[in-house]
Amino acid sequence: MTDYIEPRVLKGFRDFLPDAEITRRSLREKIESTFRSFGFLPIDTPAIEYAEILLGKGGGETEKQIYRFKDNGQRDIALRFDLTVPFARFTALHRAELLFPFKRYHIGKVWRGENTQRGRYREFMQCDFDIIGSDNPASDFEIILLIHTALSNLGIDVNIHVNHRGLFNRFLSNLDLGSKSVEILRTVDKFSKVGEDETQKNLAALAGDEKAQKILQYTGAKGSFTDVLNRITELSGGPSAESQRLLLLHQYAQDVSGSFTFTLDPSITRGLDYYTGVVFETFLKELPDIGSVCSGGRYDNLAGLYSKEKDAISGVGSSIGLDRLLVALESLGKLPDAKDCLLAIACADDKNSGLYQSLALKFRQEGIPCEVFLEADRQLVKQFVLAEKKGMRYVIIPGDNPLTDKLTLRCLASRSNLELTFEEALEKIKT
């Protein structure tokens, strides 16, 4: 018989120990800082909402994966499974209080009772950013530029693949396949997973051999942005509002100086139904095989399901997969070393702990994080070892008068001690 409760976490859930949590926060802060530099504003919504709101029109996968339950008042409630649905509800509810075009980001946890065998988690962090209330190409472009900038600021080179679902639909309509566009889009979306033969077979089953061939010609168009654009414009029946928009995006990209480019890739369709315009996926140049780390697109009517008003709010947005990005950065050796406390004050005699704190405050006031060790130990060796394990660089060995005596600064890497004034120690630590 045990007299304790076994400590464990649920399958698909994770604790974050300090090193992992510091890294995740640092990544998040850098991304947020880019969002803020573009004038995007943060919002937050509750983790729990009415189930009818989160389930909306319903949908097989969502219904199966959502954490849904009754609260003590017998309300039918659920945990959010993404940040898009809550944002649609938020927009409908606060429409009158928002300034449009509204540029927002939202970083928060979501929960899905997914099969964990595929390396998926049941609790994970989403990071969404959108511009709503504007249908112009400049918004599409800003979202794409923001993806590029946010990831560049993390030291990552990316290829952004862009397509226009409306143009593809125009092409399908010309083939008399308009009514099958959802199935065809989904089939094309799986190309990279199942390969060309399988895709052709599946398309042929939907549209016949000849049309399947034409679809693969369209989605397989390769070359420079202009070459591909010309090709798919022609295949879709000549210039249109959709092809004009793609042309404008290309011109905008050329107007932005620096290394910013993106690829026109007619095979990108995004599986989700609600995209109607430009869609995009983002691949790491050094690790393309892990799949898209940031995907999104333009949608027509974000808040329609929750709005009495009939005028639609269209928008364009994207989502960074933080967990996938963390794994990628780790395997590229590009995880930021975000440890910021590199200095400890050893505890030579705990009757002086107040004085050690006072000395530490002086360093902190100069912007240097500083930990005070709390357990007295005349030998100090244990404290050096602890500081090293914590990833610190320096330990101050205080004398009997920590605030007035010279300081002994131990450099852990070289195992050498220096006798310094406070100002000299500060100088040494800052460099």
Next chain:
Amino acid sequence: MTDYIEPRVLKGFRDFLPDAEITRRSLREKIESTFRSFGFLPIDTPAIEYAEILLGKGGGETEKQIYRFKDNGQRDIALRFDLTVPFARFTALHRAELLFPFKRYHIGKVWRGENTQRGRYREFMQCDFDIIGSDNPASDFEIILLIHTALSNLGIDVNIHVNHRGLFNRFLSNLDLGSKSVEILRTVDKFSKVGEDETQKNLAALAGDEKAQKILQYTGAKGSFTDVLNRITELSGGPSAESQRLLLLHQYAQDVSGSFTFTLDPSITRGLDYYTGVVFETFLKELPDIGSVCSGGRYDNLAGLYSKEKDAISGVGSSIGLDRLLVALESLGKLPDAKDCLLAIACADDKNSGLYQSLALKFRQEGIPCEVFLEADRQLVKQFVLAEKKGMRYVIIPGDNPLTDKLTLRCLASRSNLELTFEEALEKIKT
């Protein structure tokens, strides 16, 4: 019949619109920055845990308030209602991976199905910080100093009230009331709510008139730290390890230069059972009536309930009430103005949107957040109004060659325009 789903949030839950979210984040970041400057490390734990873990020994209030349900695998699970219980479970599970003394902080949402009539929320943010694996007075002191520093860094003056529950228990044992200490502590804890007469009556019912009188003498002791310490030391039967600890905390405080002081207040007991040593509450000098914004204390055996090992991990910790603090800062007019995007580039012609982004990137590279407006409007007045509503200070009115022409910088407050080079504009905006 409606053809839409009514957008609403659950009672006791809140959306955070950008202004409120920016403020909350700014507060949180400042507090975190103080934690980090002391070498405290962040952790995270799942929002959902096994119900048996969260409920532990059980407890009336918790059982009633917890969000508890079955997942799709019929596991009995629940949302965390505080960060203390998950931390105990975390410590038991990861004991071998942690470096002790372990100084950690954890900021995250918790959920309680509380009565919302008392102005309480069902989803709110907790902010906990603890030092575990160390029983010495220097740890107690560091937590108290950290409370003071974190709140001072927010521009708030606080009175920290400290007491020692062990000393109070020693006093009660001398009165032969050791077996009733939990009830007596709870009764004393309610003093400020119910007043002296009611407290005396309740104490008399527990301990008789004479002893009730003595208890009130003890808890009502007033004066300088030393006066009060002498008084309660005497009432508890003379010097003890507990009174020595309080004396040492006082000496530490005197050793820290600056404005740092705290009050010895024998009426502070904290209602919660698990505190065994020093306890503390924190009041705003300018708004004492809102109650303690940061409370905590020392406990004996954090992870005992989840540990096979019999050696206890003691610790000392505290929790900042972020929601209460936000309300307090608002009524004191001390909310940080955390808007950081004060500059927009107007959209004179949307064929130039790429060039506007290019110009914006130049500002962003200089550390100046800059929003690009996306909707063309030759008149520009609407865009000035939008920028003002967003709380911005400047709008750049670009010419036909935004990257090479001089810039027109409009100062929204003075409604005046300046013709400037990029460098001059940068200079102006930075000041």
